[in-house]
Amino acid sequence: MSKNNLYHLFEQQFTGHSGKTAFSTPAGNEFTYQQVMDISSRIANLLVSKGGKPGDRVAVQVDKTVEAVLLYLGCLKAGLVYLPLNTAYKSSEVDYFLSDATPIFLVCAPEKHTDLADIATAAGVKEIFTLDSKGCGSLMDASSSQSEEFQTIPRKSDDLAAILYTSGTTGRSKGAMLTHENLASNAQTLVKYWAFEENDVLLHALPIFHVHGLFVALHCAFLKANKVIFLDKFDPAAVMENLPEATVFMGVPTFYVRLLDNHEFGKEHCQNMRLFTAGSAPLLEETFNQFTDLTGHVILERYGMSEAGMITSNPYDGKRIAGSVGFPLDNEVRIADEDGNILTDGEIGILEIKGPNVFKGYWKMPEKTASEFRPDGFFITGDMTVKGEDGYYRIVGRSKDLIISGGYNVYPKEIESYLDEMEGVLESAVVGRPDPDFGEAVVAFIVKDGSTDLGDVDVIRFAKDKLANFKAPKEVHFLDELPRNTMGKVQKNELRNIAAK
Ligand code: MLC
Ligand code: AMP
Numbered sequence: 167m168s169k170n171n172l173y174h175l176f177e178q179q180f181t182g183h184s185g186k187t188a189f190s191t192p193a194g195n196e197f198t199y200q201q202v203m204d205i206s207s208r209i210a211n212l213l214v215s216k217g218g219k220p221g222d223r224v225a226v227q228v229d230k231t232v233e234a235v236l237l238y239l240g241c242l243k244a245g246l247v248y249l250p251l252n253t254a255y256k257s258s259e260v261d262y263f264l265s266d267a268t269p270i271f272l273v274c275a276p277e278k279h280t281d282l283a284d285i286a287t288a289a290g291v292k293e294i295f296t297l298d299s300k301g302c303g304s305l306m307d308a309s310s311s312q313s314e315e316f317q318t319i320p321r322k323s324d325d326l327a328a329i330l331y332t333s334g335t336t337g338r339s340k341g342a343m344l345t346h347e348n349l350a351s352n353a354q355t356l357v358k359y360w361a362f363e364e365n366d367v368l369l370h371a372l373p374i375f376h377v378h379g380l381f382v383a384l385h386c387a388f389l390k391a392n393k394v395i396f397l398d399k400f401d402p403a404a405v406m407e408n409l410p411e412a413t414v415f416m417g418v419p420t421f422y423v424r425l426l427d428n429h430e431f432g433k434e435h436c437q438n439m440r441l442f443t444a445g446s447a448p449l450l451e452e453t454f455n456q457f458t459d460l461t462g463h464v465i466l467e468r469y470g471m472s473e474a475g476m477i478t479s480n481p482y483d484g485k486r487i488a489g490s491v492g493f494p495l496d497n498e499v500r501i502a503d504e505d506g507n508i509l510t511d512g513e514i515g516i517l518e519i520k521g522p523n524v525f526k527g528y529w530k531m532p533e534k535t536a537s538e539f540r541p542d543g544f545f546i547t548g549d550m551t552v553k554g555e556d557g558y559y560r561i562v563g564r565s566k567d568l569i570i571s572g573g574y575n576v577y578p579k580e581i582e583s584y585l586d587e588m589e590g591v592l593e594s595a596v597v598g599r600p601d602p603d604f605g606e607a608v609v610a611f612i613v614k615d616g617s618t619d620l621g622d623v624d625v626i627r628f629a630k631d632k633l634a635n636f637k638a639p640k641e642v643h644f645l646d647e648l649p650r651n652t653m654g655k656v657q658k659n660e661l662r663n664i665a666a667k
Contacts, residue, residue, distance in 0.1 A: 171321040172346045173242040175353070176388040177203070183364075183391035189232045191396050192404055195301075197232055199391055202239065205309070207316035209240030212309040213271060216293055220245030220319055223269035223329065225291075227251040227260060227278065230374050230398045233301035235384065237273060238374075240309075242346075245319035246270075248328045249341075250375035252574070254634035257281045263331055264289035267341060267529060273297050273305055299398070323347035329529055330377060330472040333568075333577040341529030342473045351522035352475035353385035355496045360441060360466070361482050362390045362414075367438075369412035371400040371421065377472050378446050378573070383416045402428045409435040418446045418573030419605055422453050422465065436461045441482075443468055445491075446573040447605045448561065454488035467491055469561055471547060473525045477517075478559050490558040497521025498544075501551050504565070506540055516565050517551040518544040567658070569598035569606050574636050576608055578658075581629065581637055585610060588628045590618035595648050595656050596639065599665035609665040610639035613647055620644075641665070 180188075184200035197205075213224065224246045228234050241248040249267055251260060253275070264272065264285055272286045276296040286294055296303035321327075327349050329341040356362075368387045372379030387394050395408045400417070402424050409415065422444060425431045436442075442457070445468045458464050468479035469491035477499065480492035501515040502508050509515040524545050527535035538546050550563035569576040578596035585594040592615035601607035610629075614620055622642035629638035643664065649657040 170323040170325070170346050170350075171242065171245070171318050172327055172350045172353075173239060173318050175350055176239070176242075176385075177318065179389060179391040186391055187393045188391070189235070189394050189396045191232065191398070192408070195232065202236060204314040205233070206236045206239035206243060207314050208309040208312040209237055209305065210244040210316045211312035212305075213240060213246060214244050215312070216271070218244055218246050218270055220321070221247060221326065222271075223247045223249050223267045224271045224273065225249045225251060225260075225264055225267060225269040226273045226375075227253060227255065227282075228273055228275055228297045229253060229299035230396075231297065231299065231301040232396055233297055233306060234374060235396075237297065237305065238380065242327060243316055243318045245321055245325070247326045250328075250330070250380060252373070252375050252634060254636055256632055256634060257285060258632045259634060261285045261289075262339065263341075264291065266339075267329060271295065275299070276303055321346050323350075324526060326526070328381075332472045333575055333580060340531055340534060343526040343529050344475075345526050348475065348523055348525055349381055349385065351496065352381070353389055355523070356382065356476055356479075357386050357389045359479055359482060359495060360386065360414075360443070362386050362392070364390050364392070366390060366392045366413045366440075367411055368392050368394045369397070369405065369408050369415045370394050371397045371405055372416060372418070373399070376446075376573075377470065377475060378416065378418070381475060382445075382470070386414075400424070402431065406431055406435050409439065410437055413438055414441045414443075415439065416443045416445075419444055419449045419453060420447075420572045420603060422449070422457055423603060426453065426456050426460065431460070433461050436463055439463060441466060445469060445476075447570040449488070450605075451488040469549075469559075471549075473545060474519055474521075474547075475523045477519055477523070477547070480558075487556075487558055490554070490560045492558060494519075494559070495523075497523055499559070500544065501553060502546075511553045512555065514550055514552045514562055517547045517549045517559075517561075519547060520544045569596075569608055571598070571601070571606050571608060571636060572604040576637050581608065581610065581633065581639070584633060585612065585625065585629065588620075588625065590614055590616075590620045591625075593648060595658065595661055597658050597661045597665055599641075599662065601640070607640040608637065609641045609643065609661075611643050611645050611648060611661050611664075613645055 180199040188199045188202045189197040273295045295305035324345045327346045328344045331339040374380045443466045470476040478491045480486040498520045548566040581596045592613045595611045598606035625642045649660040
């Protein structure tokens, strides 16, 4: 049973490579795999000594540092459930996550401590630790005197390892419960499928509060005890500086667009590279082709989601096709209509999936969970998909009202509900429009009630007051009324057409 803790899989690699560099940062910090094991054990000891028990949640909203990764590993070891939160979330957003997940501990940036203290107490948080952008804070101070020995807590394969909140179409975020088996199976699949080797060096520029940067990238590296060059964020100059030493790079499409926009970027940066992957949002064919023309490397696009990790991937050895997400990984997939009738190849429908990578359900939402699974256990992804004659799968749209901006999901309903509360707003509608940098940009349409004179700046400022900045509209249009059909439903396609002009 103890072997089912995901950390055991990593530990087998770490112990065999204890002297090897695990992380190196541009600031010159290096961590060996021995230090990774030692420091994460200290953190595990601290959290257990403070009363953390297997299954308790640990909410974490901190900048990207190696110490934050060690906190994640410490939680795994101690059987605690890791709950990462986007650093862009405002207090009111964090409030919802804490009151819903009722974590025992909160780890946050020191500057957020005051803002979050009351919210955390109200949610039942027992203790708040801090961790800053340099990897310092009360978490590291308090754990420094703890033992470097920690016996990894046995876990069953369906015990929770993490909860990732994903926004819902109703505007209310849902916590996707991911088990040790979900994460372990997906990591093992990817390492094999993408041919990771011991001497790979991963250049890591993704945020670590989502499945892409935290699970996909880091788990692959951990399963081969790879060196990770750990950037604190995506910055084209830092990527270009470190790429020559790397063999693998993973990014959202915006990363590739920004690299290509940089005139200094070229083939010489990619001399040791063996794999560039892209995902979290559609990679434009234009970007795919430009990248190949410039570097000689063919980006491998894959498709996944918080609820299931990676679901399909273009082949490592075979042909990688622009606009396609390749073939199913180790999960069953089928394409069905809204009623669940299975469609034939070539027909567009909603992708449904079943496999060891598919999550256990939404935290404290049994009805929502039941409605998103078919009776035979297939999960309805909400992604409109088609399987071509060539056998490749293509994501052609979404059945859910979702905008993906620079790899972050934005649900219009959440923004609309909030904007509708603004003084001077009668009603609002939010859509995405194509954006050369972010893929899609958030655009708001507002109908004023005439009580105050609103401008776009006011609407954007209001949005940023309570919502993460990436959710704020990049553009605001004022209309006399929203276009509606005879049923009274807002015609979002019409709004998308206006926004795209
Ligand atoms: C930042 N901004 C964004 C934004 N990121 N706006 C819209 N969409 C985004 N993604 C805002 C900032 O708040 C700022 O506004 C303004 O845009 C300019 O910021 P910037 O300096 O250009 O942003 P930057 O820090 O460079 O961030 C852009 C980015 C980042 C693309 C590097 O968003 C990023 O790392 N995205 C990756 C997301 C990711 O990992 N997704 C994986 C999800 S997992 P202001 O107003 O504050 O000045 C998943 C499953 C799967 O989907 O399949 O992988
Ligand atoms: P998240 O809920 O943040 O995990 O986002 C998952 C969603 O991102 C999926 O449901 C898809 O809509 C989208 N997505 C991920 N990878 C791709 C891809 N390669 N192409 C198109 N959409 C993608």
